[in-house]
Amino acid sequence: MKRAFITGITGQDGSYLTELLLGKGYEVHGLVRRSSTLNRSRIDHLHQDPNLHLHYGDLTDGVSLVNLVRAIEPHEVYNLGAQSHVKVSFEMPEYTASTDAVGTLRLLEAIRAADLDCRFYQASTSEMFGATPPPQSESTAFYPRSPYGAAKLYSHWVTVNYREAYGLYAVSGILFNHESPRRGESFVTRKITLGVAAIKHGVTDKLVLGNLDAVRDWGYAPEYVEGMWRMLQHDEPQDYVLATGTGATVREFCAAAFAHAGLDWKEHVTYDQQYERPTEVDALIGDASRARDVLGWEAKVHAPELARIMVDADLEQLGRLLGR
Known part of the structure; x- marks a missing residue:
């Protein structure tokens, strides 16, 4: 063993x-x-x-x-x-x-x-x-x-x-x-999907975010x-x-997460400068060719599907907590 x-x-x-x-x-x-x-x-x-x-x-x-x-x-x-x-x-x-x-x-x-x-x-x-x-x-x-x-x-x-x-x-x-439904609640993807769940269940009406233009390669x-x-x-x-090899902005991830719950993100998301970093990383998109060629590894889930997986999990989790 x-x-x-x-x-x-x-x-x-x-x-x-x-x-x-x-x-x-x-x-x-x-x-x-x-x-x-x-x-x-x-x-x-x-x-x-x-x-x-x-x-x-x-x-x-x-x-x-x-x-x-x-x-x-x-x-x-x-x-x-x-x-x-x-x-x-x-x-x-x-x-x-x-x-x-x-x-x-x-x-x-x-x-x-x-x-x-x-x-x-x-x-x-x-x-x-x-x-x-x-x-x-x-x-x-x-x-x-x-x-x-x-x-x-x-x-x-x-x-x-x-x-x-x-x-x-x-x-x-x-x-x-x-990312995943187990992502820490202070990370932006989980913050978004938790926010979607809270808004959908009527717990709150707003979600406050920082830089919406940052591009990330989310798997x-x-x-x-x-x-x-x-x-x-x-x-x-x-x-x-x-990496997945594809990038999405925070705005695009946010839009996908809200849309999956039947919501319009523009009606609920507000901006606050306190969530900006002192020095920002504008764009990260990976090339995982070596992992594919040598290890046979390739990402299957990309940002839109990831957003749906995380929203569904947070909707269910919050629903249980609220007794619904």
Whole structure:
């Protein structure tokens, strides 16, 4: 039985990856931060699986990582843990750097110190491209426009360095925006679909957003965790972009989400400058040709269908809460 260690197991990607690996017969170990309240709603439905094991630790605590890696002896490590909100990274740059940048270094060092023969996946991000015009591929120049993007760029390059310096099987998946009904409520796609549900159910009449002109390449998270797994099954380690190859503005995603609920977004959406970033990323559209050609991976769900999936889930969830 293969053993996998996942940081960020309670997040969107971590929960879908856990389902995928358990379905493939893995023993899955997850890193959970200790806090005064439990935040495991995304994996609660898996807690009775005997092959799922949760451990307390933190990417900002190197000792806990060393101890866990030595105890678990994983065959595969997926580093999905991060402070992943771009806007928040401007408000908490030092914490973002400690978790997203140095946290990766701590984990790589823990693996090296334990002399493990394992495969390592680093969750890189399209935000590393930042101001570089699309389409963006593995050979595109990086130009991050946020503390989050800069921290992730450090992680990306230190992963490459450990691969080249120490012969680790280490890869970075440069994933473009990928969403789902499990997306955090402060991310714009989920904020939109939650807003649609609240308006449709009569809870509110308005949704406040920031930049409607930003272009993003939005895919479906369950498909993207399949891509992560495929990266670690290939004979040779290399980095891959995962993306749909098509872009949509926030405005277009918003229009699709409202239309699916029979609403006109123009009647409900208002603008507030406080939701703008200090430095904006105008357009991210990925070229996932390498992943298609080498891994046989290709995105099936694009932004319009994604909007429908998320709206349906949030309508149902809010309806249950309201007793409807």
